[in-house]
Amino acid sequence: HTVDGAFITAGIFAMGVLAFYLIKRRYVEMAKTGFKFAATFTVIATIAQVIIGDLHGYEVAHQQPLKLAMVEGKFETEKCASLDLFGIIDQENKQSRMLLKIPCLLSFLSYHDFNAEVKGIDELINDYQNKSKEYANLIPVLEQKLQQAQTPEEKQKIKDQLAEAKVKAHAFNIKYEDLPSIPLVFTTFHLMVYLGFYFVLIALLAWWFAKKGTLEKHKGFLWLLVLSIPLPYMANLLGWMSAEVGRQPWIVFGMLLTRDGVSFVPASQVALSIAVFTTIYTIFFIVFLYLIFKTIGKGPNITTAKEESVPPVNPNPAFTTNFSKSEEVK
Numbered sequence: 001h002t003v004d005g006a007f008i009t010a011g012i013f014a015m016g017v018l019a020f021y022l023i024k025r026r027y028v029e030m031a032k033t034g035f036k037f038a039a040t041f042t043v044i045a046t047i048a049q050v051i052i053g054d055l056h057g058y059e060v061a062h063q064q065p066l067k068l069a070m071v072e073g074k075f076e077t078e079k080c081a082s083l084d085l086f087g088i089i090d091q092e093n094k095q096s097r098m099l100l101k102i103p104c105l106l107s108f109l110s111y112h113d114f115n116a117e118v119k120g121i122d123e124l125i126n127d128y129q130n131k132s133k134e135y136a137n138l139i140p141v142l143e144q145k146l147q148q149a150q151t152p153e154e155k156q157k158i159k160d161q162l163a164e165a166k167v168k169a170h171a172f173n174i175k176y177e178d179l180p181s182i183p184l185v186f187t188t189f190h191l192m193v194y195l196g197f198y199f200v201l202i203a204l205l206a207w208w209f210a211k212k213g214t215l216e217k218h219k220g221f222l223w224l225l226v227l228s229i230p231l232p233y234m235a236n237l238l239g240w241m242s243a244e245v246g247r248q249p250w251i252v253f254g255m256l257l258t259r260d261g262v263s264f265v266p267a268s269q270v271a272l273s274i275a276v277f278t279t280i281y282t283i284f285f286i287v288f289l290y291l292i293f294k295t296i297g298k299g300p301n302i303t304t305a306k307e308e309s310v311p312p313v314n315p316n317p318a319f320t321t322n323f324s325k326s327e328e329v330k
């Protein structure tokens with residue numbers, strides 16, 4: 001999913017730059033040919049992302065049901081659970097007001113059964129507390145068994161079971177207050193999904209216009225592609241945030257709580273590392289932007305006879321810049 005996110009970023013970036021060349025009437029032939037490749041590539045990558053994303057959702061439902069409940073803002077257990085597209089979550093009062101619901105779709109996406117039960121946050125926390133108690137009750141039983149064990153193999157087996165029981169009794173003992181910001185998990189996830197469908201739409205339109213040879217007639221759409229360049233970067237960050245924040249309060253689900261995984265490093269050292277990382281990455285980002293704009297401004301290193309003779313479709317001085325004039329002569 002993350003690798004495909006990178007493919008989508010590359011595809012939309014390429015389409016955006018090529019759209020810019022078409023708007024500015026530069027390298028028109030190269031841009032049209034490149035567009036066909038970029039659009040086909042992006043159509044495949046974006047449709048694949050929806051399918052892979054759906055598989056991920058299925059996996060999350062089975063492996064991390066609490067994350068699924070937070071991502072979907074479900075406080076109560078529901079059979080034939082609806083997929084809620086827009087809404088507001090009130091974490092304090094355990095309420096979610098959803099504006100658009102598609103009945104039973106969440107059950108189907110999560111368990112491939114329209115009638116399946118999707119557990120809500122409250123019931124899951126109850127389940128985890130019960131699990132924690134069961135493991136806690138198991139500890140004295142296993143300790144006694146360990147004392148009676150005869151062979152080294154038997155002892156080792158019981159020791160492993162004991163270790164697991166201790167870890168899980170502690171890790172599953174969570175409370176509602178331990179949950180992260182549910183509105184943040186809900187919003188980041190939903191924005192990622194909306195962007196995913198938006199990318200499919202623009203990739204299909206771009207592919208269709210490129211196939212019909214009518215791209216240059218749709219100036220508004222070309223500008224939309226240029227302006228869409230930052231969006232896949234945002235989708236990747238949103239997906240990452242929803243996966244990581246949604247994982248809380250665990251670092252490893254049901255095994256290790258994040259608060260137990262914290263190293264004893266003074267706050268000043270953490271602040272210093274963050275400051276150093278922020279500075280270095282800001283410098284990288286500025287250099288990246290400089291190089292990208294420079295490369296786009298310079299254009300590809302090709303000039304064909306055909307390229308030079310392409311007349312503007314609609315000779316409009318607004319689309320001719322001093323920069324593009326000098327580049328075209330080159």
Ligand code: HEM
Binds near residue numbers: 197240243
């Ligand atoms: C329509 C479609 C999409 C669906 C149904 C979907 C579904 C999901 C799901 C369920 C997760 C959580 C995985 C987990 O917590 O283990 C996730 C994470 C993620 N998504 Fe999406 N996604 C979609 C679109 C996108 C797009 C368009 C991008 C980027 C261009 C993207 C990038 C990511 C990233 C980077 C993560 C974090 C992965 C990780 O850190 O493990 N997703 N997505």
